[in-house]
Amino acid sequence: MSQHFPAFIIVIPLIAAFFIFTAGWLKRTYCFYIAAVALAISLFSSFGLLLQVLQNKVVVYHFGGWSPPWGIAYRVDYLNGIVLVVSAAIAFLNLIATKKSVEKEFIERVGPFYALYVLFVTGTMGIVVTGDAFNLYVLLEIASLTGYALIGMGTEHAALASLNYVFMGTIGASFYLLGIGYLYIATGSLNMFDIASILPNIFQSNVVLFAFVICLTGLFIKMALFPMHTWLPNAYTYSPSPAISLIAPLTTKVMVYVMIRILLSVFTPSFSFKSMAVNTSFVWLAVIAIVVGSILALSQQSLKRMLSYVMIAEIGYMVGGFWLANRAGITGAILHIINDAAMTLCVFLVAGNILYRVPGDSFDNLKGLFRKMPFSMGAFVVGALSIIGVPPTCGFFSKWYLITGGIAAGHYGFVAALLFSSLVNVVLFFRIFEIGYFEPFGDLHISGSMDEEEKTFDDAPLGMLVPLMIVAAGLIVLGIYTDTLVTKVIQFAIPGGIS
Amino acid sequence: METIVSIRPFLAVLVSILAVPLIVSTRRTNFREGWTFFAAFAKFSIIASMTPVILDGVEIEYTIAQVLPSVAIKLKVDAFGMLFALVSSFLWIVTSAYSIGYMRRLKEHSQTRYFCYFALSLSATIGVAFSANLLTLYLFYEMLSFATYPLVTHHQDMEGRSSGRKYLLFIVGSSIGLVLPAMLFIYHMTGTLEFAQQGFIAGIVPPKLIWILVLLFVFGFAKAAVMPFHSWLPAAMVAPTPVSALLHAVAVVKVGVFCILRVLTGVFGTQLLFSSQMDTVVLYLASFTIIAASLVALSQDSLKSRLAYSTIGQLSYIILSAALLSPKGMIGGMMHIAMHAFGKITLFFCAGAIFVATGTKNISQMVGIGKRMPVTLSCFFIGSLSVIGIPPGGGFISKWYLILGTLEADQRFMLFILLSSSLLNAAYFLPIIYKAFFCTPEESLFENKIDEAPPWCLVPLTITAICSIFLFFYPEPFFSLAKIVSVGIFSGQ
Numbered sequence: 001m002s003q004h005f006p007a008f009i010i011v012i013p014l015i016a017a018f019f020i021f022t023a024g025w026l027k028r029t030y031c032f033y034i035a036a037v038a039l040a041i042s043l044f045s046s047f048g049l050l051l052q053v054l055q056n057k058v059v060v061y062h063f064g065g066w067s068p069p070w071g072i073a074y075r076v077d078y079l080n081g082i083v084l085v086v087s088a089a090i091a092f093l094n095l096i097a098t099k100k101s102v103e104k105e106f107i108e109r110v111g112p113f114y115a116l117y118v119l120f121v122t123g124t125m126g127i128v129v130t131g132d133a134f135n136l137y138v139l140l141e142i143a144s145l146t147g148y149a150l151i152g153m154g155t156e157h158a159a160l161a162s163l164n165y166v167f168m169g170t171i172g173a174s175f176y177l178l179g180i181g182y183l184y185i186a187t188g189s190l191n192m193f194d195i196a197s198i199l200p201n202i203f204q205s206n207v208v209l210f211a212f213v214i215c216l217t218g219l220f221i222k223m224a225l226f227p228m229h230t231w232l233p234n235a236y237t238y239s240p241s242p243a244i245s246l247i248a249p250l251t252t253k254v255m256v257y258v259m260i261r262i263l264l265s266v267f268t269p270s271f272s273f274k275s276m277a278v279n280t281s282f283v284w285l286a287v288i289a290i291v292v293g294s295i296l297a298l299s300q301q302s303l304k305r306m307l308s309y310v311m312i313a314e315i316g317y318m319v320g321g322f323w324l325a326n327r328a329g330i331t332g333a334i335l336h337i338i339n340d341a342a343m344t345l346c347v348f349l350v351a352g353n354i355l356y357r358v359p360g361d362s363f364d365n366l367k368g369l370f371r372k373m374p375f376s377m378g379a380f381v382v383g384a385l386s387i388i389g390v391p392p393t394c395g396f397f398s399k400w401y402l403i404t405g406g407i408a409a410g411h412y413g414f415v416a417a418l419l420f421s422s423l424v425n426v427v428l429f430f431r432i433f434e435i436g437y438f439e440p441f442g443d444l445h446i447s448g449s450m451d452e453e454e455k456t457f458d459d460a461p462l463g464m465l466v467p468l469m470i471v472a473a474g475l476i477v478l479g480i481y482t483d484t485l486v487t488k489v490i491q492f493a494i495p496g497g498i499s
Numbered sequence: 500m501e502t503i504v505s506i507r508p509f510l511a512v513l514v515s516i517l518a519v520p521l522i523v524s525t526r527r528t529n530f531r532e533g534w535t536f537f538a539a540f541a542k543f544s545i546i547a548s549m550t551p552v553i554l555d556g557v558e559i560e561y562t563i564a565q566v567l568p569s570v571a572i573k574l575k576v577d578a579f580g581m582l583f584a585l586v587s588s589f590l591w592i593v594t595s596a597y598s599i600g601y602m603r604r605l606k607e608h609s610q611t612r613y614f615c616y617f618a619l620s621l622s623a624t625i626g627v628a629f630s631a632n633l634l635t636l637y638l639f640y641e642m643l644s645f646a647t648y649p650l651v652t653h654h655q656d657m658e659g660r661s662s663g664r665k666y667l668l669f670i671v672g673s674s675i676g677l678v679l680p681a682m683l684f685i686y687h688m689t690g691t692l693e694f695a696q697q698g699f700i701a702g703i704v705p706p707k708l709i710w711i712l713v714l715l716f717v718f719g720f721a722k723a724a725v726m727p728f729h730s731w732l733p734a735a736m737v738a739p740t741p742v743s744a745l746l747h748a749v750a751v752v753k754v755g756v757f758c759i760l761r762v763l764t765g766v767f768g769t770q771l772l773f774s775s776q777m778d779t780v781v782l783y784l785a786s787f788t789i790i791a792a793s794l795v796a797l798s799q800d801s802l803k804s805r806l807a808y809s810t811i812g813q814l815s816y817i818i819l820s821a822a823l824l825s826p827k828g829m830i831g832g833m834m835h836i837a838m839h840a841f842g843k844i845t846l847f848f849c850a851g852a853i854f855v856a857t858g859t860k861n862i863s864q865m866v867g868i869g870k871r872m873p874v875t876l877s878c879f880f881i882g883s884l885s886v887i888g889i890p891p892g893g894g895f896i897s898k899w900y901l902i903l904g905t906l907e908a909d910q911r912f913m914l915f916i917l918l919s920s921s922l923l924n925a926a927y928f929l930p931i932i933y934k935a936f937f938c939t940p941e942e943s944l945f946e947n948k949i950d951e952a953p954p955w956c957l958v959p960l961t962i963t964a965i966c967s968i969f970l971f972f973y974p975e976p977f978f979s980l981a982k983i984v985s986v987g988i989f990s991g992q
Contacts, residue, residue, distance in 0.1 A: 391638040407687045422675050430667055438660045480564045487568060
């Protein structure tokens with residue numbers, strides 16, 4: 001049973017999607033439970049896989065028993081083992097947390113929604129677990145198409161925003177496919193590790209160089225790295241809340257994972273990091289992403305839009321950290337994939353809670369929220385402190401590695417950008433705290449009685465609050481266990497040659 | 500230096516965090532305040548119980564969590580931390596009593612929130628006092644910044660919002676923008692952040708960078724209000740007076756100074772400061788702040804503002820004492836942490852009592868108030884004696900040692916600074932008392948009827964005033980602790 005964990009992760013949700021779709025016609029209440037069971041099995045399998053990896057370093061699974069390069073091989077090592085667990089956990093927690101939201105927004109379309117949700121998870125987790133470059137494309141398209149559909153289910157401008165995302169996303173995916181195509185032409189194989197063994201012989205080939213460039217470009221588009229980020233703010237703002245708290249934590253981070261995977265495992269560091277000029281220019285690109293994302297976030301007037309620009313800056317952290325090409329930087333990038341996914345889930349879940357109770361998420365609607373929704377806002381404070389980078393939340397520790405990596409590489413521009421972004425985040429989040437805490441201005445010196453305070457209390461229902469609290473607590477737990485994560489897992493995910 | 504492992508430092512930090520859910524869940528306000536008292540007494544007892552160990556020359560340590568490969572969140576109790584922790588935890592008990600009188604008489608809103616964040620702030624303060632390395636120090640420093648924000652902005656009005664912004668700008672902006680890169684740079688160069696008796700970066704960090712690092716830390720710990728990073732302190736006076744009293748006269752500002760001293764001695768070390776001549780730079784930064792703050796204090800009409808600027812000046816006394824690099828100076832500085840705390844908190848308590856009883860905030864409106872509130876104003880007099888440094892105020896002892904320190908270090912100019920600032924202190928305190936007691940019946944704005952502040956306010960301020968005098972005659976255990984610190988730092992030379 002346990003040797004089939006890699007298959008379960010993908011196949012169970014895939015099959016469940018069809019059942020959910022059917023249940024959507026027959027008996028709508030079943031949809032959620034089928035999805036929950038499927039994702040729980042995925043989560044359990046991911047945990048199991050990680051434990052296997054911790055014991056055996058690598059787990060290889062040949063689908064259908066056919067060995068590569070003809071069959072599709074799934075390969076789980078330290079890098080994707082941990083990303084799998086995080087993705088599964090986020091998908092599952094988010095499902096539980098948004099049940100009430102989904103029932104409220106999509107009464108008729110619960111079946112399709114959950115089917116798309118589960119298919120999105122299939123695609124996303126497939127991207128992480130696969131060891132085959134073309135299979136990755138297939139799953140990338142599954143994840144993308146379901147993502148577009150989920151986003152398009154929102155109100156008013158959602159369809160247009162999603163269409164824009166379709167255009168850019170498809171271009172990105174096509175570039176990736178083109179790159180893999182060239183690699184196939186050059187090496188004759190689609191299995192990542194097979195390609196990796198053949199490539200060193202042909203490193204000087206122009207085909208390989210072209211494949212490298214176009215693959216990377218496609219991935220940069222998909223991860224919304226500046227200047228290919230324009231699809232993200234609209235897509236994230238107009239998407240329905242239950243969908244965005246699934247998509248936002250996962251999509252871009254998983255794309256960063258793909259970049260790391262392709263560059264470290266397929267092309268290998270000796271090729272990817274060969275040119276210092278290239279490394280440094282990518283870090284500078286990341287610096288621009290961080291600065292622009294932070295500055296643009298300042299001018300936003302609604303919560304989700306502001307958060308999406310913060311996400312754009314966070315992508316810069318990971319890309320920049322990776323291209324520092326030193327151990328601390330890459331550790332920071334991988335750690336930040338995990339931490340950022342958790343932080344993003346936390347803040348977008350809060351946004352979802354707010355939208356459940358309040359008509360809109362523009363700053364005017366956020367007045368007095370600390371009094372009205374103290375628990376949700378409490379979790380928001382933890383998430384905000386993590387994004388700002390305050391110990392002992394996890395965000396501080398990824399910044400730790402990223403900044404020390406920047407100092408080690410002598411790239412003080414990157415260090416300055418990270419500090420700048422932290423300071424801007426203080427302003428961004430305290431602006432929201434101010435609105436929620438100070439406004440509406442009134443005479444509060446009436447009396448300190450507790451009844452007064454209780455009248456306005458109207459937080460989200462328990463079903464939405466409990467998962468949120470778990471995530472918020474998780475941010476601190478992740479922070480405190482950084483050492484365990486780094487020394488037991490991430491350290492081994494980075495090839496030995498990098499210092 | 501012998502070290503034992505014990506969970507007591509962690510318990511000392513934890514006890515007030517654990518009190519928070521109890522404070523929140525209690526409906527009856529008297530029980531709620533009871534939890535605060537319980538936490539305050541528990542905290543003080545745990546800390547006091549560790550004192551004999553420290554006085555014996557032993558240190559206590561406890562690792563909370565290994566968060567990074569070579570750095571842990573770790574606590575270590577030594578004489579310096581013990582001195583600071585004793586002062587803060589004792590004064591929390593007194594301040595809690597005072598808070599009851601103040602908040603209830605003024606019928607303040609959101610008192611539960613107030614007491615919760617107070618408890619969290621004290622946790623963070625003790626955490627700073629017991630930090631064993633720079634990361635732990637930074638963690639608790641940030642925790643304090645964020646825990647005190649709701650206290651500063653308690654009134655939730657426009658003034659509170661703009662003061663809150665200033666607070667964040669100066670305190671969080673400097674800690675993230677200045678301290679964090681400095682800390683990470685040091686980690687990058689040395690691979691460790693543990694405080695060592697003689698510092699640990701000597702020889703590893705190039706001399707040119709020492710200057711930059713020292714400045715990053717001195718200004719980065721903006722809670723110490725070294726000019727020009729001081730404006731948050733007068734702005735923070737919009738907070739309820741118990742907040743101003745404990746936090747902005749004792750806890751928050753002393754945390755800033757404590758951090759600077761801890762970093763100067765534990766990271767850089769006195770030898771390095773001397774050889775890089777950073778001691779001179781810090782001396783001049785501190786003396787500028789002392790004089791400038793004292794001069795500005797003269798022009799303030801709002802009593803709390805005057806006290807705020809006085810605090811800014813007094814804090815730099817302590818920084819000056821460290822930069823003198825002299826054993827007697829160090830004793831003076833350490834003692835001043837305690838003496839100034841007791842004196843200043845008395846002064847703030849009096850300011851709050853005056854506001855509660857009469858509604859006045861400005862000195863110009865306090866003519867003749869001594870007739871109405873004799874006890875309060877007498878305690879104010881005692882408090883100012885201590886801050887100015889006149890016997891029998893306890894501050895005399897600390898200033899005496901500071902003066903001895905300047906002579907020992909052969910820094911005549913600093914002696915001049917100390918003496919002139921003491922004169923300035925007298926110039927901005929004594930007129931208040933004179934005007935309060937000795938004025939003609941025509942000038943007096945108050946009737947000749949005694950109408951003091953409520954007892955919950957009056958008793959704490961009398962206690963701290965009496966302590967200020969008591970410490971003059973018997974400055975223990977602070978004096979012994981200060982001596983241990985001084986010997987520890989300078990014996991290695």
